[in-house]
Amino acid sequence: MQKLVIIGGGFAGFWSAMSAVRQARALGKCDELKISLISKDQYHSIRPRFYEADLASMRLPLIHHLTALNVGLIVGEVSSIDPDRQRIHLTGQAEGLVYDTMILSAGSTLKSLAIPGIEHAFNVDTFHAATALDRHLHRLAITGFSTSASRTVVVIGGGFTGLEVVTALPQRLGAYALNRPDFRLILLDRCAKLASNYSPDARQYIADQLAAANIEVWVKQEAVRIETDRLTLKSGHSIATETVIRTTGLEASPLTATLKGERDELGRLLVDRFLRVPGYDNIFAAGDAAKALVDSQHYAVMSCQHAIPQGKFAGHNAINALFGRALKPYSQPRYVTCLDLGTSNALFTIDWTRNLKLSGQPAKALKNEIVTQWIYPPADAEETIKLAVPEILAPS
Ligand SMILES: Cc1cc2nc3c(=O)[nH]c(=O)nc-3n(C[C@H](O)[C@H](O)[C@H](O)COP(=O)(O)OP(=O)(O)OC[C@H]3O[C@@H](n4cnc5c(N)ncnc54)[C@H](O)[C@@H]3O)c2cc1C
Numbered sequence: 001m002q003k004l005v006i007i008g009g010g011f012a013g014f015w016s017a018m019s020a021v022r023q024a025r026a027l028g029k030c031d032e033l034k035i036s037l038i039s040k041d042q043y044h045s046i047r048p049r050f051y052e053a054d055l056a057s058m059r060l061p062l063i064h065h066l067t068a069l070n071v072g073l074i075v076g077e078v079s080s081i082d083p084d085r086q087r088i089h090l091t092g093q094a095e096g097l098v099y100d101t102m103i104l105s106a107g108s109t110l111k112s113l114a115i116p117g118i119e120h121a122f123n124v125d126t127f128h129a130a131t132a133l134d135r136h137l138h139r140l141a142i143t144g145f146s147t148s149a150s151r152t153v154v155v156i157g158g159g160f161t162g163l164e165v166v167t168a169l170p171q172r173l174g175a176y177a178l179n180r181p182d183f184r185l186i187l188l189d190r191c192a193k194l195a196s197n198y199s200p201d202a203r204q205y206i207a208d209q210l211a212a213a214n215i216e217v218w219v220k221q222e223a224v225r226i227e228t229d230r231l232t233l234k235s236g237h238s239i240a241t242e243t244v245i246r247t248t249g250l251e252a253s254p255l256t257a258t259l260k261g262e263r264d265e266l267g268r269l270l271v272d273r274f275l276r277v278p279g280y281d282n283i284f285a286a287g288d289a290a291k292a293l294v295d296s297q298h299y300a301v302m303s304c305q306h307a308i309p310q311g312k313f314a315g316h317n318a319i320n321a322l323f324g325r326a327l328k329p330y331s332q333p334r335y336v337t338c339l340d341l342g343t344s345n346a347l348f349t350i351d352w353t354r355n356l357k358l359s360g361q362p363a364k365a366l367k368n369e370i371v372t373q374w375i376y377p378p379a380d381a382e383e384t385i386k387l388a389v390p391e392i393l394a395p396s
Contacts, residue, residue, distance in 0.1 A: 009039030012105035012287025019315030106253035158189035
């Protein structure tokens with residue numbers, strides 16, 4: 001019996017499992033194969049939506065699809081990988097789990113920020129963190145947002161997630177306090193220019209929407225201390241606030257460091273065009289844990305846009321590697337971004353220059369469709385398998 005073990009139940013890991021089942025069936029190898037998926041928790045989390053207020057539909061039980069497809073679910077935390085002995089070690093378990101082929105799709109976590117009081121900052125990186133933020137806002141609402149510090153929210157980090165978090169706040173806080181006008185929202189970044197990787201028209205659009213929502217943008221500012229009621233900046237300035245949310249970038253799972261091979265500045269493992277980790281015939285990496293070329297010159301970014309198709313290629317290739325079949329090269333020339341900018345506003349860009357293609361309500365409708373439909377697997381496991389095809393999308 002061959003053993004395929006997938007680490008991670010996020011976008012890359014989930015779709016790896018679906019694609020592996022599909023390809024095993026295509027090769028008629030299901031009886032010779034045991035597929036297992038290890039995840040820290042029992043859920044397939046819809047992480048890109050954790051900045052929203054209502055978190056109810058953002059975790060899908062992995063067991064639902066996996067059991068239907070005879071994939072084993074192991075809930076536990078992988079502590080290390082021993083590629084020489086083909087073993088995966090889990091925290092608190094003496095026996096390692098043996099694999100013949102492995103897919104590392106353990107994703108990423110919020111980059112650490114070593115400043116005093118960082119534990120007082122909220123984030124939206126995980127379901128638990130997003131829930132903690134929600135509870136905190138709820139507590140402030142119960143006190144009636146009675147102090148100016150309770151009415152001031154500072155978001156540290158003006159990247160994609162920071163923009164989505166801060167532009168969601170007017171509606172989110174408004175729901176608690178009937179659009180109380182004296183909320184103060186600050187988006188703070190140490191860079192000189194926000195959204196610098198966007199085209200000038202997209203950047204201008206973002207700036208206009210921030211201004212229209214009365215969101216203060218503080219650039220070239222660095223947070224040096226966080227307290228429960230105050231944020232201090234390197235400039236010496238301090239802001240009275242009870243809510244600091246940090247969106248300071250992601251870094252790949254530390255498990256990437258347990259394998260040899262080149263890693264980038266985000267900790268991602270450089271993979272070959274089959275998503276294999278160089279130096280190992282039987283280890284693939286996908287999603288935020290991998291640095292994969294999507295065309296002749298661009299690397300995938302940490303996104304579910306890339307993690308989902310990479311999962312489909314990794315699952316397919318892992319099965320083919322196990323049974324001596326040809327591997328399929330991954331590529332994904334089409335690249336878009338869809339940035340939420342509040343209640344009825346978003347921005348949609350195409351290609352790597354991030355040119356503005358859609359904005360306002362049409363872009364918001366597209367964003368809603370992406371985050372409520374496209375990134376969710378069908379509820380039916382067999383329907384999901386039909387979508388688990390390693391396909392190369394043509395450029396837009
Ligand atoms: C607020 C926010 C907004 C975002 N918005 C967008 C967006 O609009 N568009 C977009 O494309 N992307 C967006 N992203 C990025 C996107 O969510 C990630 O790129 C995507 O989740 C990566 O998928 P993944 O499967 O590689 O990793 P993850 O989704 O992080 O999944 C990793 C999995 O591995 C498991 N795991 C991790 N470590 C271990 C371990 N040691 N042992 C066992 N299991 C482990 C986790 O439990 C999880 O199941 C956003 C992210 C955030 C946080």
